[in-house]
Amino acid sequence: VIDWTARLARRARTTPDLIGGILALAGARDLINFSGGFPDPSLFATDVLGDLARKLIENDAAVALQYSSSEGIASTRAALADRLAATDGRRPADAELMVTSGGIDAITLIAKTMLDAGDVVVVEEPSYLGAVSGFMAFDPTLRGVPLDADGLDVEALAALLRTLPSPPKLVYTIPDFQNPSGHTLSVERRSALVDLCRRQGILIVEDVAYSQLGFDDAARPSLWSLGPDVVVQIGTFSKVFFPGVRLGWAVGPAAVVRQLSIAKQNSDQCAGALGQRMLEEYLRAGHLEQHLPVARALYRDRAAALTGALERHFDGLATWTVPRGGFFSWLRVPGVDTMALAEVARANKVAFVPGAGFFAEASDTEHLRLSYSRISESDIKEGVARLAAAVRSMRERQAS
């Protein structure tokens, strides 16, 4: 028998399986599942999507069922450009925009296009583990910068840059309702970040996965709108449309986007055309605009249920961030190894994502991420109670 494990690439032997455990639980129904950024299926627009898919298949098969160009179907890209004009106040030129197969696809295309082994990528500490893992596949050196309640600490980034022999290739940031911390970058820091990176010729990767899911109406300029010459914005429709077609976008300098399209030819060649056309028709009919307030209200109520339950059960046990949008709260449970806690919690029929995988440089075992997006309010309350019981039982075990 051949030992294939010994034949793997170095990256495959050393990359931890961070997301597998999350996705493996996607369908689990026997536990209260705070892992994963899953949208709630009650929000899927099944009332319009079924007819929409049927009509496209019957009337537009030569486009909707065929291969598309790597940058995406022209009419779909036009609809996305219109949407960006509405959300970001800037309509991208044709060559500045492409369709991706979701957010991680965009991250991997950027990594493949920009990174030679050893190149420096700066990420927030903590940052989205899917992005960290996507970058890692191309052997960069990851450096972390801290973030606080106002988002990425731009002065700390400037200090880090002064210690580097040459500018990093990329700075990756999630400015709105950050994954996992929930923090949002202040308006002042947005301008400062764009200015800093523009001066040094550093490409900013702005991940706006949750930007449309804020609980208030505060307007924040996107980094891309402030610096279309120095920012690639990547987004996903998994959170506000549905994940069962893999769809997102990348918008940025034309010279970069053109290379991302070429890189896409040897990832999956193109995003699925049926999904592209469904999204396009959904956007053009105004469904997304009607849908977003409903989604925001549902997630806001669940976030409130979560923080209420945390106040009730975790007072003195942990600290946490209060979500102002998005899907997550980020807990620190002092003195508890959250990787070990995950095992105890699973026995108590509750799941979450331990924090260690979200850190690029720092070694941290006390954090964990709770996603409230796909759990009913009553299950949120029950799940938090179970989690608190798991923490208490670990503490008692440690004390004895």
Place this chain on the structure above:
Amino acid sequence: VIDWTARLARRARTTPDLIGGILALAGARDLINFSGGFPDPSLFATDVLGDLARKLIENDAAVALQYSSSEGIASTRAALADRLAATDGRRPADAELMVTSGGIDAITLIAKTMLDAGDVVVVEEPSYLGAVSGFMAFDPTLRGVPLDADGLDVEALAALLRTLPSPPKLVYTIPDFQNPSGHTLSVERRSALVDLCRRQGILIVEDVAYSQLGFDDAARPSLWSLGPDVVVQIGTFSKVFFPGVRLGWAVGPAAVVRQLSIAKQNSDQCAGALGQRMLEEYLRAGHLEQHLPVARALYRDRAAALTGALERHFDGLATWTVPRGGFFSWLRVPGVDTMALAEVARANKVAFVPGAGFFAEASDTEHLRLSYSRISESDIKEGVARLAAAVRSMRERQAS
């Protein structure tokens, strides 16, 4: 203005844009297009797919519109395993099979999982340019082995292996109706290839993109069925179902497939669930079995139209392979640079893919690939006449 081109990864600065031109023509209607392995849209099963999509969206949204696990939806994988049992005579174990986002996704997952920079990958000479480009993104050393009318020359491969200091990581082959040559690997050579690679611990990547589209009923054992311990078979549903959902599979040693699933987490996380469920229902209802004879007959007739037109217009100008399945004929046009010919042909409103990109090691400018899969018989005849005129005008220009 920042010069982003100077900041790109080495691979992005050196990888030629081989497929972009093909996909960019996907929707072109003002020319006769022999480029691209496009299935004919008249074969898309729009009569059943529209209802099928609508019902899944209305009745199974929590699965069909949600994220799936990286290896694919369990019930979809079960349907694929049943299909492999029917086509290949072997039902894979659960851990041996995963769903991919088409064939190129599978190739890139294998490359990412297996290849460190400088590792040797053996490909047929010529081979599928999408595979060549997918491997190249991970900086291997590509080595070519010749193929003839009986497919990959296994003795030449054995001779090549004797010259290498250590076995290559991968041998990539398309055994049936090879892309671009149209050749099919003989049954004797299949066993010899599997035995050779098993002895040396070399993973065979068997690409069966066109295997279901043979024009006769000859049964050929798949390499995977002969060597499930040493072969990863990759397939696509783009050619026999439709490409507008990105769907394929990888089946092979469990230790390898598990790593491909982990690698998929940072490509697109998972294949689109809606497409997975549509394919599953389509397979379970027996539609594919009913559909394949219709598809084979259409492509057989078009292949006959092509070879008839070639005999009429290219006698003395070129030699070509006679397709026994699949989408392609491979022409050699002695004394003509087919890259330059492509320009002349485009002016004559006819497109094809020049051969140079299909060669990993050899420098060849005299070949070109014609795909007949998406062209009516009358357009095939007209297109071949236009192409012959382009060749003649180039020859006259060279002679003058």
